[in-house]
Amino acid sequence: MMQVLRAAVEAAVWAPSVHNTQPWSFCVSGAEVRLSADPERRLRVTDPDGRQMLISCGAALFNLRIALRALGHRPVVRLLPDPDSPLLLATVRAGEPAPPDELAGLLYGEIERRRTHRSGFTALPIADELVDELVAAAGNEGARLIPVRADPMLRVLAALTGAAQEIQATDRRYALEMARWARPPGSARRDGVPADSYPTARRRGVPYHFAERDYGRGEGWGGGDEEPICAGTGLVVLLTTEGDTREDWLIAGQALQRVLLQASAYGVSAAFHGQALEMPDLRAFIRRHVCGGAHPQLLMRLGFALDEASSVRRPVAEVLREP
Template identity: 60%
Template sequence: MNRPPGRSPRTAVEAAVEAARWAPSVHNTQPWTFAVTGEEISLRADADRRLRVADDEGREMLVSCGAALFTMRVAMRQAGYRPVVRILPDPDRPALLAVVTAGEPAEPDERTSVLVAEIERRRTHRAGFTGLPVPDRLVQALVRSAAAEGARLTPVRAPEAVAVLAALTQAAQGVQARNRRFSLEVIRWARPPGSSRTDGVPAGGYPLQAARTEPHFAQRDYAWRHRWGSTGADPGATDPGVVAVLTTGGDTREDWLAAGQALQRVLLHACAYGVSAAFHTQVLEMRHLREFVREELCSGEYPQMIMRLGVTFDAKDAVRRPLDDLLD
């Protein structure tokens, strides 16, 4: 196949790296760097941005990097080239997570174009939803999106199971809030009003006081001992939305990267239909609670993300580090 008119592999590489910086990450830590060599991109984990208290094994860091990897793949495809990906290519370099190369020219399909259009529009939600329904047909499409990346997205339909997840989230948040090391780590990534930082969660990115959902899913206390947060959230947005758990059959570094790719594919797909996601990782940061969820609610699969999907009209700005800070 001939090269797409006006598109070079180098252009596709640049588009992929630019898009990747918009991927979601825990506390918006953006724990990645990129190295570009010709038509090849190396994705590396930035261990200095790992949550040392909450994420001592680096699982959340790699899930975040997996989201960046999927974003690179879909952006490169939109730029007219098939991405060729090697996962964990060098055992002697554990920080090197993937190498992405611009392969054969390939015209993007409609689905790719739809996903790419949402990369910069997608936002994480940190409160309740409006109560407008998420169509079952869309939920099933999101399940298929996760499966396409080697993960399983399971909507939690039973009210009793939803109540259990809500209670576990409250318990984990309560324990973490009493732990000074956990609290200081969260506040490290919370940004005060007017901050010029380009990482972490800005004060406009979470409500000053979130309305309680029923059942209640506890939120992170980014404003710990401060009066930070947005006052523009809809106080009537109390619906929890569709609760879902993203799981993988294994719990290796490869599985964490696969979970991140599945997560981003699901988020972009949902965003195209006006659906946002709220995340609850507190439970998964406590080994015994995560194991309980795995055994009792996930049929033995490993939970990588607990989320709520719903409709919100609470628009937020996003902050991302400039590309110069990400290129190694």
């Protein structure tokens, strides 16, 4: 059993997290994995309420679940099991043996292949049937994935993302916090955003430009492509929840990862644009005018990329406590 649980944790650490902060820790006891948040890795300026930290941990929780399912066990999950231990986010027990289904095996196989994209996409559209699958995948986890297709709404979201990016770029606190997680070329760190995971030069997205975070900070860092081939917008989507509690944030993270893994199985990547959602006034505006009152948790672009970004993860020994 210990081998199965360790394999599940090894899968969990490949979840996406804001700035690749990897804000989680795990403890194995008996047939159970305990997932906790690591407050030292929370973005205190960007994420004062811990919303993005819990979304990241929710994505790790989904990986735990799908790994156990693929390895032949039915996962039994308890969210926020102890009110007196707010950092303990979930327990996942390896339940009764159950033969893995085809979907579990498919998603499990994508865990280490999935990558966050930080540039434009090709002009190849995502088939409507796949978009419907991704919408259903989010719904199965209790969240809602909203494809944004109307030109006025796309212009609004692109403008708000750009405005938030400009404001954050002039705020020294934001800049210092992001600098902590922007890895210079050749860095041996196993967290943060690698310098070769985004292009050196960037073109404006077509037809809508969604501002990217400036991890290079004018240092000329990047993957070295002076003329990026892909600058397409891709499909813009919002992931929302009906509530905005800690449980909802964990639900959003699980829905996010199910969507990302299912998309990855078809060669579709995701680019994240959380700047506007990190500013309470802009997030409230998007909730009211774009999401119909639902709470926006993530803003993403989905599409096909020609290049494959790099990624790094901390070794399991750093995040796992075993008896």
